Amino acid sequence: MHGTAEQDILCRTDLFRGLSPDSLRALRRSATRRRLATQDPVFHQGDRAETFYVVAEGRLRVTQTTADGQQVIIRYVGPAELAGLAVLAGDDLHPSTATAVADSEVIGISRAVIREIMARHPEVAMNAVSVIAARYREMQQRLREMSTQNVERRIAHTILRLAREAGRRTARGIEIAFPLSRQDLAEMTGTTLHTVSRTLSAWEGRGLVDSGRRRVVVRRPHELAMLADAAG
Amino acid sequence: MHGTAEQDILCRTDLFRGLSPDSLRALRRSATRRRLATQDPVFHQGDRAETFYVVAEGRLRVTQTTADGQQVIIRYVGPAELAGLAVLAGDDLHPSTATAVADSEVIGISRAVIREIMARHPEVAMNAVSVIAARYREMQQRLREMSTQNVERRIAHTILRLAREAGRRTARGIEIAFPLSRQDLAEMTGTTLHTVSRTLSAWEGRGLVDSGRRRVVVRRPHELAMLADAAG
DNA sequence: GCGAATCTTTGCGGCGGATCAAAGCGCTGC
DNA sequence: GCAGCGCTTTGATCCGCCGCAAAGATTCGC
Numbered sequence: 001m002h003g004t005a006e007q008d009i010l011c012r013t014d015l016f017r018g019l020s021p022d023s024l025r026a027l028r029r030s031a032t033r034r035r036l037a038t039q040d041p042v043f044h045q046g047d048r049a050e051t052f053y054v055v056a057e058g059r060l061r062v063t064q065t066t067a068d069g070q071q072v073i074i075r076y077v078g079p080a081e082l083a084g085l086a087v088l089a090g091d092d093l094h095p096s097t098a099t100a101v102a103d104s105e106v107i108g109i110s111r112a113v114i115r116e117i118m119a120r121h122p123e124v125a126m127n128a129v130s131v132i133a134a135r136y137r138e139m140q141q142r143l144r145e146m147s148t149q150n151v152e153r154r155i156a157h158t159i160l161r162l163a164r165e166a167g168r169r170t171a172r173g174i175e176i177a178f179p180l181s182r183q184d185l186a187e188m189t190g191t192t193l194h195t196v197s198r199t200l201s202a203w204e205g206r207g208l209v210d211s212g213r214r215r216v217v218v219r220r221p222h223e224l225a226m227l228a229d230a231a232g
Numbered sequence: 233m234h235g236t237a238e239q240d241i242l243c244r245t246d247l248f249r250g251l252s253p254d255s256l257r258a259l260r261r262s263a264t265r266r267r268l269a270t271q272d273p274v275f276h277q278g279d280r281a282e283t284f285y286v287v288a289e290g291r292l293r294v295t296q297t298t299a300d301g302q303q304v305i306i307r308y309v310g311p312a313e314l315a316g317l318a319v320l321a322g323d324d325l326h327p328s329t330a331t332a333v334a335d336s337e338v339i340g341i342s343r344a345v346i347r348e349i350m351a352r353h354p355e356v357a358m359n360a361v362s363v364i365a366a367r368y369r370e371m372q373q374r375l376r377e378m379s380t381q382n383v384e385r386r387i388a389h390t391i392l393r394l395a396r397e398a399g400r401r402t403a404r405g406i407e408i409a410f411p412l413s414r415q416d417l418a419e420m421t422g423t424t425l426h427t428v429s430r431t432l433s434a435w436e437g438r439g440l441v442d443s444g445r446r447r448v449v450v451r452r453p454h455e456l457a458m459l460a461d462a463a464g
Numbered sequence: 465g466c467g468a469a470t471c472t473t474t475g476c477g478g479c480g481g482a483t484c485a486a487a488g489c490g491c492t493g494c
Numbered sequence: 495g496c497a498g499c500g501c502t503t504t505g506a507t508c509c510g511c512c513g514c515a516a517a518g519a520t521t522c523g524c
Contacts, residue, residue: 064372068463070380074372089365090358095372118358125357126322126350132364133321139371140296140306140327146378147422148302151481182502190379195481197502213490213501231300383511414472427511429473445471445520 009056010107012080014134015127023121032108036100038179043084045097051108052084058104059166059178063187064096073187075138076101076178078166085135087111088118088128102178146190149232154189155199156228159209163218172210173219181214241288242339244312246366247359251349259349264340268332270411275316277329283340284316290336291398291410295419296328305419307370308333308410310398317367319343320350320360334410378422381464386421387431388460391441395450404442405451413446 010016010031011024019027033056036042042053042060053060060077074096077083083098083106090111118125145154159176167174182193182200189196200216203209208224210217218224242248242263243256251259265288268274274285274292285292292315294306306328309315315330315338322343350357377386391408399406414425414432421428432448435441440456442449450456 064376066376066380067461072376072379074375085365085368089362091362091365095369115358118361119354122351122354122357125354125361126347128361129350129357129364130321130323132361132368133317133323136317136364136368136371137327139368139375143306143371143375143378144296144298144304146375147304147419148298181500187379192482193502194483194504198481198504201503229299413470424512425472426474426513429471430511433473 009080010054013054014131015082017127018123019121030113034106034108036104038100038102040100042098042106043094045094047094049086049091049094051110052082052087053106053108055079055081056105056107058100058102060098061101062096062098071187073184085132088114151191151195152199153228153232155185155196156224158188159216160225160228173217174221175217179214180216241312242286245286246363247314249359250355251353262345266338266340268336270332270334272332274330274338275326277326279326281318281323281326283342284314284319285338285340287311287313288337288339290332290334292330293333294328294330303419305416317364320346383423383427384431385460387417387428388456390420391448392457392460405449406453407449411446412448
């Protein structure tokens with residue numbers, strides 16, 4: 001699984017959907033591959049935005065850190081998804097940091113290459129519009145959640161979303177397929193690890209989830225969804 | 233100020249920057265103008281996304297309403313800015329509602345027209361990427377604020393942002409140039425009108441702002457910015 | 465100019481969730 | 495196998511902000 005897998009992943013992205021085999025081949029030649037171990041950084045907040053990445057395998061965590069050192073998780077990025085969208089927009093700097101949370105493989109594409117492809121293939125530029133618009137909508141949804149829902153519902157929504165994006169069916173239920181700590185969930189929902197821990201403990205008591213050290217399994221997705229949609 | 237003003241506004245947008253005069257003229261012919269009084273709706277959440285709008289004059293409020301009827305304000309949109317970005321992305325439905333908050337004039341452009349322009353003029357498609365990416369970044373910032381800052385700082389940031397986007401210099405300070413109620417600020421910051429009212433009263437006591445019925449004037453922008461950046 | 469509607473202010477009580485503190489648990493490395 | 499580190503749990507306390515309630519301003523319609 002080398003070249004062919006790589007080309008597969010590129011044409012499976014929403015960004016390059018519809019690009020001709022020839023162009024894909026050329027793109028593949030100018031792209032670079034990188035293997036990452038857990039914890040390896042891909043780029044840092046404030047770095048020059050020279051290269052964006054397609055995840056071929058594994059998963060990245062995208063975070064932002066505030067002036068006073070608080071961190072929030074913007075998103076997890078999985079196979080066939082993109083990290084470093086600022087490059088597509090032609091921005092100078094990466095506004096966020098991307099880090100591998102599992103052994104991963106990414107394909108890097110430089111600003112110059114993607115800008116030229118978009119200029120030559122408007123359908124790719126239009127795909128880029130859709131990709132970023134989807135992220136924008138995602139963000140609107142999270143903002144709405146933060147504004148109107150209490151902590152328990154926010155955690156429920158977040159876990160359900162992760163289960164959808166990165167869920168693995170097991171005998172016990174749907175397992176989120178990468179290490180996810182209480183602290184991580186807190187940084188996604190705007191609360192503290194203490195509150196997340198208490199909430200998961202309560203759910204565990206009711207048989208909704210099964211969780212442990214950096215591990216979450218959703219046992220009753222339907223009931224958790226009810227809870228996520230309940231008032232409050 | 234008819235045709236010429238309209239063309240001016242179109243070429244002053246980030247979206248159509250760099251488009252040739254000929255194409256602009258053609259675009260202008262296929263666009264429609266609409267005058268709006270305060271409170272007039274432009275489009276509704278759930279409507280088919282057939283047309284997006286360039287604000288030529290005035291201001292729109294873009295909101296989302298949750299299943300249980302709670303409203304959040306996504307953004308205010310002023311001259312040379314866009315409303316209805318979903319149309320650019322080719323989405324089926326408008327995810328939000330846009331309403332005039334002052335007498336306004338908008339220029340409507342249909343999905344078919346903009347898609348064709350983007351297909352023919354990649355630079356416009358790339359502009360669209362930048363426009364949406366800017367909104368995405370804006371949203372990330374607000375999410376970060378919601379996650380890490382207390383109510384007072386969020387209100388301060390919000391008012392400063394509005395003053396920057398829609399501020400009018402007056403003898404008393406910078407006046408936000410459209411009607412803005414306590415409830416509106418609450419829906420932008422994820423709090424209640426009561427808390428906004430208390431906060432503004434406190435600031436008024438310290439001479440930071442001067443506010444009344446649907447009216448906010450920032451008297452000491454610098455001090456308000458200090459407060460917005462302070463810890464907490 | 466009067467009343468009604470809308471927006472704002474302010475007091476009071478309560479609670480969700482943060483904060484502080486300390487102890488348990490499960491990996492990892494030697 | 496034991497030490498040590500990072501993650502998790504749980505208790506106790508506190509406080510920022512919400513929710514409710516009622517009165518005070520301001521604008522608008524007739």
